[in-house]
Amino acid sequence: MTKYLAQIAANEVGVREVGGNNNGERIRTYQEATDLAPAAWPWCAAFVDWCIREWLMTPEVTAWLNLQSKTPEEWRPKTALAYGFLDWAKSRPKTTITLHDRDMARPGDIVVFDFSHVGIVESESGSQIVTIEGNTNGRGDRDSESGDGVWRKTRSKSIARNFIRIRPVVALI
Secondary structure (H helix, E strand, O other), X not given: OHXXXXXXXXOOOOOEOOOXXXXXXXXXXXXXXXXXXXXXOOOHHHHHHHHHHHHOOOXXXXXHHOOOOOOHHHHOOOOOOOOXXXXXXXXXXXXXXXXXXXXXXXXXXXXXXXXXXXXXXXXXXXXXXXXXXXXXXXXXXXXXXXXXXXXXXXXXXXXEEEEEEEOOOOOOO
């Protein structure tokens, strides 16, 4: 099911900021998926929040996730911080697992990078991962000055701090 999360992210490749740095109608749409008011702030985490929110609108996904005590809206991340995803995952041990950079990444895993950036894994090949990331650019920079859109990036796994894998709650019989 998480491969559909990667597909949602991939459908956004090519979105660019409009009207200045960290601006544009689509960027504001991503930012609305967080707990912060939309404004000219770095939006890589907002992009991942938005992708997960869209993914959770699919009935098959919510059935697969098997949430037992939270609605999808209560469960999903709303953080505007890349490292905030680690706290979010740790607070949901029944539905997420945090992996290290040496572990195999899968499509739909959330990748938290060492340089305070986050994206969604599309694929892995050896020591490289292909990701979909918001607020980056063609060079792969991530900061409020140079990120300009949603890009597909190939990066070394060695710069990943962690992968977060979403998994369903296993019902006890």
